[in-house]
C-alpha cells in the first residue's frame with residue numbers, strides 16, 4: 155500500500171453540544187474521551203468511513219461534512235483527521251464505547267480527551283458557538 159492511511163474522527167454537534175465517546179481500549183486510552191470514528195478501509199472515501207464508523211459505533215445514520223482542525227500524525231503512518239457530521243437518523247448509543255456524552259464548550263474544556271484530540275478544542279469550541 156502507498157501513502158498514509160487515514161483515521162477519521164467525527165464532530166457531531168446538536169443544540170450547541172458535541173458528542174464525545176469514552177474509549178474502552180487500549181488500556182492506555184481506556185476511560186479517555188474521543189470523537190467517534192476509526193480507520194478508513196482501503197478503497198473507501200473518508201466520508202464513507204465516517205458514515206460506516208458511526209453506524210457501527212453509535213447505530214446512527216450521518217452525513218459527513220467539511221474537515222475541521224489540523225491533521226494529527228499518528229504511529230505507523232496513520233494520520234488522524236476530523237470532519238463535521240450531521241445526524242440524519244437515530245439516537246446515538248454506546249455500542250462500542252464505555253459511554254457517550256453531549257458536552258457544551260465549557261465541559262469540552264474540562265473533560266479528559268485523548269491527547270491527540272486536544273489541538274482541535276479551539277475549533278470545536280468555535281463550532282459550539284461559545
Ligand SMILES: Nc1nc2c([nH]c(=O)n2[C@H]2C[C@H](O)[C@@H](COP(=O)(O)OP(=O)(O)OP(=O)(O)O)O2)c(=O)[nH]1
Pocket residue numbers: 161162163188189190191192193194228234268270271
Ligand atoms: N476513533 C478515534 N480514534 C482516535 C481519536 N484520537 C486518536 O488518537 N485516535 C486513535 C486511536 C487509534 O490508534 C486510532 C483509531 O483506532 P480505532 O480503534 O478507533 O479504529 P478502528 O476501530 O478502525 O481500529 P481497529 O479496529 O483496526 O483497531 O486513532 C479519535 O478522536 N477518534
